[in-house]
Amino acid sequence: MTAPTVLLADDHSAIRAGLRIMLETQGISVVGEAADGEVAVRNAAALRPDVVLMDVRMPGRDGISATREIVERGLGDVLVLTSFDEDDLVFGAIRAGAVGFLLKTVDASTLGQAVRAVAAGDGALDPRVTRRALAAVAENAALPVPVPDAGRLANLTGREQEVLEGILQGWSNAQLAARLCISVPTVKTHVSNVLTKLGARSRSHAAALVRGGED
Structure with missing residues (x-):
């Protein structure tokens, strides 16, 4: 199976360097980087990675806004990776179309597995936020779903x-x-x-x- 390709979006160069090492040790190819949301969208359009590993809090354009455009334009699947697990960030990222949410404390093996899962069309959610996410889904389960004509x-x-x-x-x-x-x-x-x-x-x-x- 071909190794998935990843675009790293994080405003800290040291974190991007660390993530690159973690992913490459897992046999995953990092094809580009971005230090803010606007560059992430541009690079996703140019590089068409399988997965965009997206931080949510960045100067300039934030990761949630960038995620929404990347998903809407079909430029890649977004896996959010952040230091924070506040509900507004978790649900904001999911509503924007992210298919995964991990914390930056994740180890290399788990990160690699998550990237491969997302690239294969599945999702990935940190266990520490899974319960809250399921509760939110349950609360909204009775809401009517818009139907395409x-x-x-x-x-x-x-x-x-x-x-x-x-x-x-x-x-x-x-x-x-x-x-x-x-x-x-x-x-x-x-x-x-x-x-x-x-x-x-x-x-x-x-x-x-x-x-x-x-x-």
């Missing part, structure tokens, strides 16, 4: 409909590529198009929209 679903091409079905099945990008006999970058392009046409923030949001329409 039939026109948006009809706008999907045949291949995009196949990709959407894979998303509903929980398949990773690699699994979709193998089942559809296409490359992973092509899968990412189709996933991005599906999210745009459905008006979804993330794969999980797209699944929620469609399943809401099936009820």
